Amino acid sequence: MPLILEKKQLSADVFRLRVQAPLIAEERKAGQFIILQVNDGFGERIPLTIADADPAEGSITLIFQRVGKTTRLLSELNEGDNIAHLVGPLGKPTHVEKVGHVVVVGGGIGVAPSYPIAQAMKQAGNKLTVIMGARNKDLIIMEDEMRAIADDLIICTDDGSVGRKALVTEPLKELCESAEKPDLVIAIGPPIMMKFCAKTTEPYAVHTLVSLNTIMVDGTGMCGGCRVNVGGEVRFVCVDGPEFDGHKVDFDNMMSRLKSYKEQEHSKSCKLDAAIKAKEAEMAQ
Amino acid sequence: MSHEMTDPETLAANAREKLESIRSREAPLTTRDRRAIERQEMPSQAPEVRRSNMCEVALGLTPEQAQIEAMRCIQCKNQPCVEGCPVRIDIPGFIKQIAEGNFQGAIDIIKQNSLLPAVCGRVCPQEEQCQAVCTVGKMAKDVDKAVSIGRLERFAADWEREQGTFEVPEVKPATGKKVAVIGSGPASITVAADVRREGHQVTVFEAFHRPGGVMIYGIPEFRLPKSIVDLEIQTLTKMGVEIKTDFVVGRTRKLTDLMKKDGYDAVFVGTGAGLPKFMNVEGENLVGVFSANEYLTRSNLMKAYEKELADTPIYPSRKVAVLGGGNVAMDSARTALRLGAQEVHIIYRRTMNEMPARVEEVHHAQEEGVVFDLLQNPVRILGDDHGCVKAIEVQRFELGEPDASGRRSPVPIPGSEFMMEVDTVIVAIGNESNPLIRQTTDGLTVNKRGNIIVDDNCKTSIDGVYAGGDIVLGAATVILAMGEGRRAAAAINEMLASKA
């Protein structure tokens, strides 16, 4: 059972874990992810991108946002605790080559998975522009790490509390119109952001990759739960992806599929909330 | 069939009486006497009860029933049943032991050829194998009157388990050789056991968090209790086989690296079929359309049927259409019922006669109220404004003129399309081979369907690498997977011995 070596809270709902996983640390490449299960019996399997890895130490870094029951349980684990199951690295690695000017757009928690890709693109000799977006200043993560590798870093917030008060598509559009038109855009973040990034670059014919984070069960191509429609064809995110040509992905279908279980998850989370409250009340007595 | 016929108490009482009367006779049973004995019905949970629980449907013959059933075997000379069995179990031999009340003797005979009798006794398509050619059935001109070989096999295996006398197979002294087994389905379990017995070190690599393959994540609890599969896995562990779960060969480690970097002397690939086919009809990506693999995995492996406890959700269905006519379709339909669906339809293009599912499963599904829409085929799936399934459009078929082989294949009836309102569609039209291993292993030869090509010894195009089960055969059966595992293990053992 993989051991948690370090835990850090990056913002109100975002956590970073360094987890012991020597084989994964050795084999993983930019763009790949893992699937984990917090507890053995009834736990759910969720995919998380590998944000970083240290093969010498035999560890990988995961960054996640507390959104549903499983990520909440994960956020309650501490250094020294074990994660019941962790499997990976899964998915196809990002195809890294020198293409010229690469723009990496990371939205919200999507900054975490975009970091290893940005790093790899920079190392391959590309000029690297990073656009980071979040609702507000407190939700900006990994700014220092990104600043260290980017030739240009543009920060956008919805409320203007830091950087530009704009959506990430604004500077993206400007770049597409500028003399330094990107040769490749990689957008990772909420589906709606990826959809609009792809829409923004399409008129300029700028090749745009998006990294999809669908519902998954096995992660090996066995269940088809992660399927998406890309250019009219059914593709499995866990084995054919997670990266696809953003101009070909049917985002609307993907977004409705992501919502398949929303109500159930919510009611379960409420039950959990109630259970935690009851437990706390019990402890207080 | 009314439930009185399968009520455990009634059946047990009748059998006791019958056995008494047979025992009290002076003369030994003649063939004619044996043929006069009625086939013993399988005690089962009543349909209206079982359709809302996950517990096993068929409860198993009682010892008296088993003995009586075994007496129906006339011990014919040419033993066609042995030929009909993919792993050639000495069927008349073990049945004779049961008839004589020597259950230990029976299981010992079965185990000479089969490693998973409790599983195969439950899931083998016996009516197409051993029982199809049984002389007793032939004489009665009714395959349903054949000796219930499968039920007797299950009985012997269950008896042994309940006795707790089961001994872990002996393992020869360590040879210092290492064998990697990829996957943990029936093919892999067999290889692991047979290779380990020769004293080689064996590691099983399984992608999922729980070993057992399709027997764990596919076939539901009500047909194959998971505790039976777990016991087989425990036996492996007790024999000293190491099981590494959460390990995807090809990703966590490449197959060739297992040999080059990690020092394995041989590798067996038993990764199964595991790539769900879809129909390529409009609307297949709507919310509420699942592959049978996903639906069954959520329920079986992730225990979504324990709705209050499990974190993995399952779609709340009211009216379900299951597409397909195999075991996978039956399992999906019956699982949907148990998860609370009010109405479940199986939509199948051909007729009952061509259904590849085990006859018993079809019967069970019918008893539980699954509706069979035969000679029908989906045209498209329709969604509502939220992208969720709301209906399926279906076309009717009829049987055409017989072709050269005398087979009448179904042809669509133009203009016969109609709509059926459903909220869930489960696609159970089969599996193709998972491409992960072939994509990540240079030099591994596969056929155009993606199945690994092997020789008579289950050896692949790479030296030291063997393969068997569904990854070679395409979606097949547990017993065939086990049989191939046997063959591969023998070849691996021989290869390692010669390398000494």
Ligand SMILES: Cc1cc2nc3c(=O)[nH]c(=O)nc-3n(C[C@H](O)[C@H](O)[C@H](O)COP(=O)(O)OP(=O)(O)OC[C@H]3O[C@@H](n4cnc5c(N)ncnc54)[C@H](O)[C@@H]3O)c2cc1C
């Ligand atoms: C719902 C359903 C019902 C069925 N009913 C019957 C029945 O009634 N009777 C019958 O005889 N047969 C039945 N079958 C078919 C039968 O289960 C299979 O033929 C049999 O299990 C094949 O065995 P196998 O050893 O080849 O592989 P599997 O049982 O498929 O096991 C393969 C294992 O390998 C693992 N794996 C895959 N890729 C990797 C990798 N890269 N690294 C590590 N591990 C990997 C998988 O997770 C899996 O656990 C059914 C199948 C299904 C799906």
Ligand code: FES
């Ligand atoms: S997660 Fe099951 S096929 Fe991708």
